[in-house]
Amino acid sequence: MSIIANENTRVVILGGQAGINAAKRMGEFCHLVQKPFYVEAFVYPPDAGKTADIQVGGQMVAVPIYKTLDDATKSHPAVNTALIYIGANRAAQAAIEAMDNKNITSISMITEGVPERDAKLMIKKAKDTGKALNGPSAIGIMSAGKCRLGVIGGEYNNLILSKLYRPGSFGVLTKSGGLSNEIMWIISQFADGISTAIGIGGDAYPVSDFVTYLEMFEKDPETKAVVIVGEMGGNLEEAAAVWYGAKPRRIKLIGIVAGFCQEALPKGMKFGHAGAKEGAHGEGSARGKADALKKAGAIVPDTFGALGPAIKKVYEDLKATGQAVKAVDVAPSELPQLPRKVEEYVKAGEVVVEPLFKSTISDDRGDEPLYCGYAASELINEGYDIPHIIGLLWNKRLPTPKEAELIKRIIMLSADHGPSVSGAFGTILAACAGINLPQAVAAGMIMIGPRFGGAVTDAAIWFDYGLKNFPNDIPGFLTYMKKEVGPVPGIGHRVKSLRNPDKRVQEIISFVRKEKLTTPHLDYALRVAEVTTAKKDTLILNVDGTIGCVLLDMGYPVESLNGFFMLARTIGFIGHWIDQKRNNGRLIRMFNYLVNFAVTPKRPVPKLEKK
């Protein structure tokens, strides 16, 4: 046997995520004791009609969610227990509805911060309906080997360590949730474990009091002794003492009370649980409670540390008189293990997984991102800059200071080129059509290609080809290009010319010359431009060609080169989008006079031939 929670308990949980978390812990317990899952339904109106999927062993159990408790108990007539995981402002109403439901006989409420007035109304309702309500602020109820209501008992390994997979001889009653777990552990170490443990909650007015449960334990032949953990405030311990002393009881009672420190502290200083408060006239002190329990014949150790040995002594007596039979323990290795997650198997090296892909540049599995092994914060503190991050993530090495400066200049020079070029215009069109930032920037981005911005990579490819195959034969290179490829990418500009040179190109060239960087590709490209400008003065080395060459000279992979233009120009695109938003730019429609309507004039539609 056991009390309240047993093999016949079937549960509905009222509440959302906290209730689901509790159900998961209950699923773990079912797996430990190898019994079917007993949470049959949830009540949570926002998710009514869906299911909550709870892992029980290796299985996912789909538990239906209902709008009302009545709906749930109609569909699940075996449900007899409600767990309340609802906020303090609605918890009492839910509890009263649950007590009105004829199928529900037992309720446990975890909700903390329930007003005392509401708790007292629940006490009255419980009395009127004869139902058992545990809580508020109650961690739950654990009947070892049979049923767990709520998260009491904690994580799986603790269930095993505290031998909660099989019943013992001791009942437990505590106000504190954490201490209920501690006492279960102590009893498993010093005696044969628990029958049922109940956290009644630390509020001023727990709906079910110690005496309610002591009477149940007294009638439960499996329970031979009960450990009560009390604390200052209220009179539940005194009432328990009165009950215990009123007539000879079958169960042994061990009591311990917290709050002796109150005697040495400033008056009115309130510690611990909401209910832990002495009355204005000294009633409810820890000493008064401990004395009352002692007087009634309970065993009351002086300190918490003495509790274990006191329990041990009671257990030895129970064994000596044949009341407690030694419980059969199971070695932890013999008990069902909680199925592990794939990650844990991988970590333990017990399974081989074929990776989906390989990544070589960054890693965010630790506290902060590592770029090629360098922590981002350390790079910042060391004074590194954005070009270094680009160097690490695109080229897997830190650029030299000169290279970093060059990268910075390339980005600064390419950040924008006014609103009229294809990319910016694309972004502006989108912005004025009310399109959001990421999509509008993407609209500019898709313009980057052979005719706009995207010549950087192509220019690099072909100047590299020329340098390798026609190192000293520029005319030969140009002939090859004309025949096999077309215009040389990176050569030529719509408006700039020898007489009207591109300032950006001059800037980059003067920098690499001043810094004496070795630039074989750039040198080659300039020699090509010498020949082409002799033919037509707009066939200069343009900015794409210049950038492509110097980046190649720095060792950047060819595939990465368009990235510099994209990265830089993204700054401009974002600027244009923000600008249009601020201006409240209106929808752009092309003017008819800017379109050459080279169309067929209006004419009659021919009759559709019928079959």
Place this chain on the structure above:
Amino acid sequence: MAKLLEGPAMGLFQKWGMRTPHHLVISGVEQLETLAAANPWMKDCKMVAKAHEALGGRFKLGLVKVGLDLEGVKKATKEILVREVEGMKINQVIVAEMIDHDEEYYLAVKSVRDGAEILMAKFGGIEVESNWDKVVRTTVPVGEKSSNKQLIELAEKAGFSGPLAEKMAAFAHSLFDCYDNEDGQYIEINPLVADKKTKELVALDAVTLLDGDARFRHADWNFTFASEFGRAYTESERQIMEIDSRVKGSVKLIEIPGGEVALLPAGGGASVFYSDAVIRLGGSIANYSEYSGDPPGWAVEALTEKVCGLPGIKNIIVGGAIANFTDVKVTFQGIIAGFRKAKAEGKLNGVKIWVRRGGPNEAIGLAAMRELKNEGFDIEVFDRYTPLTDIVNMALGK
């Protein structure tokens, strides 16, 4: 439980039809001239000026001045507002009219498990404590109202008769309404007096405790609650309360000056056993603290910093039972971060840290604590196999 200062408490009394003296709460002496122009009683009546703070023994501290006219109030306010008590500034003064009276009475409502008790006596002030057995009482069951008949009988039992008995019953009725509708826990009017001029009953002073958990259904509670232990909250206590009010779970701090053992335990239950253990062994605690309900790491970190900053501490007890759902790893990460910050600020010199804990992710959390040894912390770490409060014995060398 939450205590109200006199100002807001009198406001509630008036809301429920109980007479209180005319009164005003001020924070500067310059406000008095304008207020006096709008409140004729300030010219007509003798007044009392009191520090409007959660302080015990205000009379002894010289923070109550009686029998004042307007000039006297100004002088008293000036004097009170520059005072500091235990390092805390007095921010407000309550000015109230003095009610001329002959007799003092006692009236209280107290929440009990089965309903409410109404207590009454035909004496008041300091006589109540010494004549506690002569205070009469009646019970109102949960969900019911006090009846007029019941209250008249109570008043007669207390020794009132005639119209005064009826007035006492009516006042008790209003007090019960106030208690019942405002989620009261304990409201004690002492003294309740009959005004010599008007013959009406007036509540002169009161202790008003409301249920802070019911705040969600009282949109008009525009007051903050005062501390209940005879002093105002410290800045650190306020900061932790503010964090406590907005996180999942709870973090708590009460400072106790002069203590040598700082407490940083988990759980509302275990924390009290830790306090008991320290005091039982002759130690003194520097604070009461507690975290529970799986609070976020940063909240525990903030609490840890405050605990490390307590003056004169020699030991810190990071105790706790075996948690049900508080993540030991996450909460310990918060504590560790707090320790590191404190150490970097030069705190924790000569302070020994004692850890005992179990619960979800206990192995990871305890291992992380043990690592602190390598960083030069004086720390001892124990797991579930060491009984709960043994670390206190070790800390105190007992």
